[in-house]
Amino acid sequence: MKAIVALVFVVVGIQHVSYCYPDIEYLGNGTVLQRFLNFVPGTGETEHTIASLTGQLPPEWQNVTSKRSNLLEIAKKLNLTTLVEAVIKVGLGGLLNHEGPFTLFGPTNEAFEKAPDACKYVPLKSIVKYHIALGAHKKNELKNNLLLRSFLPGHTLRINIYPQTKSVTVSGKHITGTDNVASNGVVHVLSEVICSNFKGSTAYELSRCKAYSILNDLIKKAGLYSALDGDGPFTVFAPTDKAFAKLSPDVIDHLKNNVTALKEVLLYHVVPDVWYSAGLTNGQLKTLQGQNLSVSINEGGVHINDASVIFADAAVSNGVVHSIDTVLIPKLIRFNRVFRVTIVTTA
Template identity: 45%
Template structure:
């Protein structure tokens, strides 16, 4: 078939439908037109079928020059219809299929392995916070090992799913919402000048890939994996074996109820090794001076949730009343020159960052403490 005539056939098939005769003014012998159809063309009643145009061979007489114009029109119409059909097909695909098209291959694989795929293909609606492949590969070894457990894997994945359709415009700072797993995840929004950073349970949200529509909900792409929090600050730090000194001091200072309250709080938590750096006798003196101890400990606590993605170089007010100096660079995050050695510890009432040194408020020194 001549390419010009093919274009004319496409125009007619797309605009007039199957079986339409070619017009005489194009110089085509319409008596010889046998059949012309477009098959499996996606429509609202025919989702997901592959786009295929099938046009039977049509004997013809030599087409007139005007057919070139119709050829160009036909190509353009075909391209526009194919793109529109592909867009409609994507909109009517369920969440797992859309996640695959977004390149979230590891997520789709884990969803399939965990048995969650059937749920995410149901009517819903659901909101999926989808970590990228890089986010999964960046998980620490202990987290990867835990996800080998089918039950724990299912819990982690369900923590990324919110019942209902939650669009990005509804997300607000310190907003909490229940997940399919049962526990709540916390959203935070940080703005510094022209830059806005948003996080879900401290995992950065890719703001260029939010509100990805699916037939049964929406997907927001994450540059991190969300781990369900085990409990509040007191419960979590008490269960962890490297904060025994800190939690003993918290109890002596009478701050346990405060740090177990809804908050939210950000705690720069010194490890046992950090307290071990104090000169001999200093810790003992602190534990015997509750008033001084309260000042030191509250200097490690900030009101509000400050995930690592939301921290910028500058001062942050503490519950003690004075500010800590935060420095963020390629070398890491530092608080008063003390290094954050583990960031974004998830808790139900804020976030915990482990630091390698005990912070001292201005006006305090190791000499005065001893």
């Protein structure tokens, strides 16, 4: 306890430090290293402090830890047996036996059974690490857009609260059970597995995917890359190349030559805040372009105006991306017969 208190005192006591965040590494044998990177404004420098975590639970938990099971034991009691087997298989059993504290987001056995095909391409160890966050975060601490640092390097977990659907999610996955308190943290139960491969921003991750080559080209042409690379948070409805193929090549060419209209079209695909599928309802979302998108949900899936969402809930560092099969065109944009792009203004 003394070591970590001293570290926190030093970090708080340095007035020129604007913020710090931990880079976490599990070394095995119950040893967890936490590297604190302290950013010093105006100097372009960082200060590095390394400390071993030795079981620093919140004070209010200190008097009950001896009476409670650890995270791995709690997961067993909750019948999260597939998760427990995965933890042991990838060699992280020692981590969840460590004094922590940690938050474990535990998918049910059924969640693993129905995990999407995309999960097959993510290493099992990465999946397990993505479900473990530093610190014990009980339900009353989970706030909308709270970012938690996971044990998967470079990946954060985003909490979202959607009153309209009575849903609380972590990286878009439903939290169905909360506050299963362990001696070294807390377990929240999930109905789905988190297995995103993305850790960069919206702009960065779109630029890495060949399916969005036209969209990426237009984003750069419109000068919007830096905006979509920023903190956000955003929801982006991203048309694939096949979606753009539905438009005449002349339309795309003319958009490239009319940056004002191009920005209008692209910003019509971006909504402020983070809207995972769990939070969407029939209604409207206001875009950064200023107009509303119509959201309709039925047995055929989620529809945005005339477009269908064909791949949903790609978690990125500054929001979420949904792939759509049709380019969205704002009402004020018109294409005439010779494909000249005009913006219709209202009096």
